Amino acid sequence: xxxxxxxxxxxxxxxxxxxxxxxxxxxxxxxxxxxxxxxxxxxxxxxxxxxxxxxxxxxxxxxxxxxxxxxxxxxxxxxxxxxxxxxxxxxxxxxxxxxxxxxxxxxxxxxxxxxxxxxxxxxxxxxxxxxxxxxxxxxxxxxxxxxxxxxxxxxxxxxxxxxxxxxxxxxxxxxxxxxxxxxxxxxxxxxxxxxxxxxxxxxxxxxxxxxxxxxxxxxxxxxxxxxxxxxxxxxxxxxxxxxxxxxxxxxxxxxxxxxxxxxxxxxxxxxxxxxxxxxxxxxxxxxxxxxxxxxxxxxxxxxxxxxxxxxxxxxxxxxxxxxxxxxxxxxxxxxxxxxxxxxxxxxxxxxxxxxxxxxxxxxxxxxxxxxxxxxxxxxxxxxxxxxxxxxxxxxxxxxxxxxxxxxxxxxxxxxxxxxxxxxxxxxxxxxxxxxxxxxxxxxxxxxxxxxxxxxxxxxxxxxxxxxxxxxxxxxxxxxxxxxxxxxxxxxxxxxxxxxxxxxxxxxxxxxxxxxxxxxxxxxxxxxxxxxxxxxxxxxxxxxxxxxxxxxxx
Numbered sequence: 183x184x185x186x187x188x189x190x191x192x193x194x195x196x197x198x199x200x201x202x203x204x205x206x207x208x209x210x211x212x213x214x215x216x217x218x219x220x221x222x223x224x225x226x227x228x229x230x231x232x233x234x235x236x237x238x239x240x241x242x243x244x245x246x247x248x249x250x251x252x253x254x255x256x257x258x259x260x261x262x263x264x265x266x267x268x269x270x271x272x273x274x275x276x277x278x279x280x281x282x283x284x285x286x287x288x289x290x291x292x293x294x295x296x297x298x299x300x301x302x303x304x305x306x307x308x309x310x311x312x313x314x315x316x317x318x319x320x321x322x323x324x325x326x327x328x329x330x331x332x333x334x335x336x337x338x339x340x341x342x343x344x345x346x347x348x349x350x351x352x353x354x355x356x357x358x359x360x361x362x363x364x365x366x367x368x369x370x371x372x373x374x375x376x377x378x379x380x381x382x383x384x385x386x387x388x389x390x391x392x393x394x395x396x397x398x399x400x401x402x403x404x405x406x407x408x409x410x411x412x413x414x415x416x417x418x419x420x421x422x423x424x425x426x427x428x429x430x431x432x433x434x435x436x437x438x439x440x441x442x443x444x445x446x447x448x449x450x451x452x453x454x455x456x457x458x459x460x461x462x463x464x465x466x467x468x469x470x471x472x473x474x475x476x477x478x479x480x481x482x483x484x485x486x487x488x489x490x491x492x493x494x495x496x497x498x499x500x501x502x503x504x505x506x507x508x509x510x511x512x513x514x515x516x517x518x519x520x521x522x523x524x525x526x527x528x529x530x531x532x533x534x535x536x537x538x539x540x541x542x543x544x545x546x547x548x549x550x551x552x553x554x555x556x557x558x559x560x561x562x563x564x565x566x567x568x569x570x571x572x573x574x575x576x577x578x579x580x581x582x583x584x585x586x587x588x589x590x591x592x593x594x595x596x597x598x599x600x601x602x603x604x605x606x607x608x609x610x611x612x613x614x615x616x617x618x619x620x621x622x623x624x625x626x627x628x629x630x631x632x633x634x635x636x637x638x639x640x641x642x643x644x645x646x647x648x649x650x651x652x653x654x655x656x657x658x659x660x661x662x663x664x665x666x667x668x669x670x671x672x673x674x675x676x677x678x679x680x681x682x683x684x685x686x687x688x689x690x691x692x693x694x695x696x697x698x699x700x701x702x703x704x705x706x707x708x709x710x711x712x713x714x715x716x717x718x719x720x721x722x723x724x725x726x727x728x729x730x731x732x733x734x735x
Contacts, residue, residue: 183566183576187558187624192418192547199561201413207379207386207405208412208444209274212238215450219423224447226454226471227267228350228463229343234450237271243370244275247361251306251328255280255377258302258388260326262286262295262309262317264457264719265433267337268363270443272308272330273433277386277405280377284388284400285434287719288313292320299324302388302400302597308363310334311355318357332363334457343470344463381406388597389436389537400597407540407591412444414561418545419504421475425451428467428476428500430459432719436541437506441477441532461485465495472499477532479721480510481660487523498525504532508721509660511650514553531556534626538612540591544626555625556618563589566611567619570632582619582629586611617644634725636665636673638703643675645725648704652677655692657685662715662723666708674707678728680715 191197203214215224216238225232253259259276261283263269276283284302286295288310295316299307300323308330309317321329333354338346379386386408388400415421419441427446431438433455446453454467459482467473483505486492503520505512512531520529528548534556535541543565546557559565567583569575577583588611595603606613617629630644637643645663652661660680665673681687689709696705716727 183564183579183620185559185564185624186579186620186622190547190550190558190623190625192545192549195417195547197561199410199413199417201409202448205381205406205409207277207381208408208447209241209277211448211450212241212274213374215447219450222450223452225267225270226452226467227337228346229339229341230267230337232267232337237267239372240271240367241275241278242372242374243367244271245278245375246371246373247366248275248279248281248306249375253279253281253306256282256385258282258284258304259306260284260286260299260302260304260308261434262288262290262307262313263332263434264288265429265438265442265455266334266457267455268308268332269433270455271367272363273443274447278375278377280379280384282385282388284390285439287432287434289719290316292316296320296323298390298398298400299326301398306330308332311357312349312352314355314357314360329357329360330363330366331357331360336364344466345460347458347460347463350457379405381409383594385594389540391537399599399602401537402594402597403537403540403591404594407593408440408444409448410561410589410591411440411540411542412448415441415445415542416449418542418560419445419475419502421445421449421451423450425449425475426471426473426499427451427453428456428464428473428478429453430456430464430482431477431479431506435718435720436537437532437535437720438477440540440542441504461489462491465489465492465497468497468500469495474499474501476500476503478503478505479508480505480512480516481508481721483520483529484510484516487519492523497523497527500524500527503527503529505529506532506720506722509715509717509723510653511646512553517553533557533560534585534618534628536612536614536616538593538606538614539587539589540593543587543589550623552621552623552625555621555627557626558624559587559626561589563587565620565626568613570617573613577619579620579622582617584632585614585616585618585626585628587614588612634664636663636675638665638668638673638675639671641701641703643704648675648677648700648706649723651700651704652679652692652696652706654699655687655695657682657687658692659685660715660723662725662728663706664725664729668707671703675704676708676710677706678710678712678715680712
């Protein structure tokens, strides 16, 4: 389709993306920042401040350790931990050798970790000591020959400046047969390792798909993909060397990695890392350090606004918050309440994106906001909407179909999955499996996942749409919708609902309300109340887990 969205490009954002120090890997930008401003704070971790010099030297030491272990360009190295300084150091240390970062979610159980380590054929694993009960059982079933262990307390100061989460209170544990992370980064060789990187062809990251459909597949992402999308986020969000950014979305997921960790390193900004999101810690950090940018999920924003102590904190420095509608959909009302709560802070949908495109494929222009959309395509992006049953048929503006995207950051394919690659990546176009449509102004609306679509008597039902409507019912906090078999209708809708604290409802009352507010075929045939819903580390509801539960009789 034509780039009809360019007429709504935000006026103060250049239409051409440039790179401040040229076409270099993000770890080279780290080196540049360390030379330019060695004592500037790169990371704040619960009060512990790490300078750009310290961070750069630590990554050099870790890279040289890996080289001593035989790691070379193109090898895969796994990181099995959540957001913390050690993750950042390991990530860029791996990439300084031209090796490939393989992030593994710290929420993984043994089967999931075993699968990804074996699929990526990793031989080195970096993890927390508290995750060794899982990792220790997994390693003998993989090719991993060396484990590096660290503890969160290795970087937590004696007097933290914000509340700690419980997992951070577990004392350091000695794990025999492993190498100590802190020993490596404090005593290792800090000579900068120099490796030639082909920005366009060399792979710097295996980002495994979230596992919402089938077995996870490793999206092979180039060093240039990371640079391109990181620079794009900085340009769109206005992230500069003066920015102080809250990083509470997991950096082992692509969105938190780009909008949190990478963007700050690229711009020479300061990032405040949180191992887990905590309302009080976020408010304390914002007030204490005058944070001005945040990439969040909507439930985080709502959690802050509804906290009884919220009004006791000064959050007026937080000028821009880009968010993802995970669990709760961003509405104009929520955005307006946020502006009131923060004394003028802007809250907008962050972007549409996926692992295969290094995310951040769209943005919401601040001078023309359309709530309920994912905004307009970003730099050098092309999109089209194709018929769900005929990929050769492009749909006109206003009609829905599969979202197809092309930009300079799309992946090189799935690791060892030629069939999956050939089905998804065709002539540089990524066929996303998502269903959406464009309006006449070039704004993209995401309707749902084609593979999660529910067929009720021939009608297509998209879970996100029904969830959005159910979340409007008074007292509903979150909902998740799946399809269940039905002998007459093929499938019917089942809803799982979490109520707000102190609120109650009955399934019948919600069904009666739904009949008045949505098409009959979208009305849940069954409603089950839960105290919580299964989620990925990003806060995205894991519908597959609900579908795989044994049916209740």
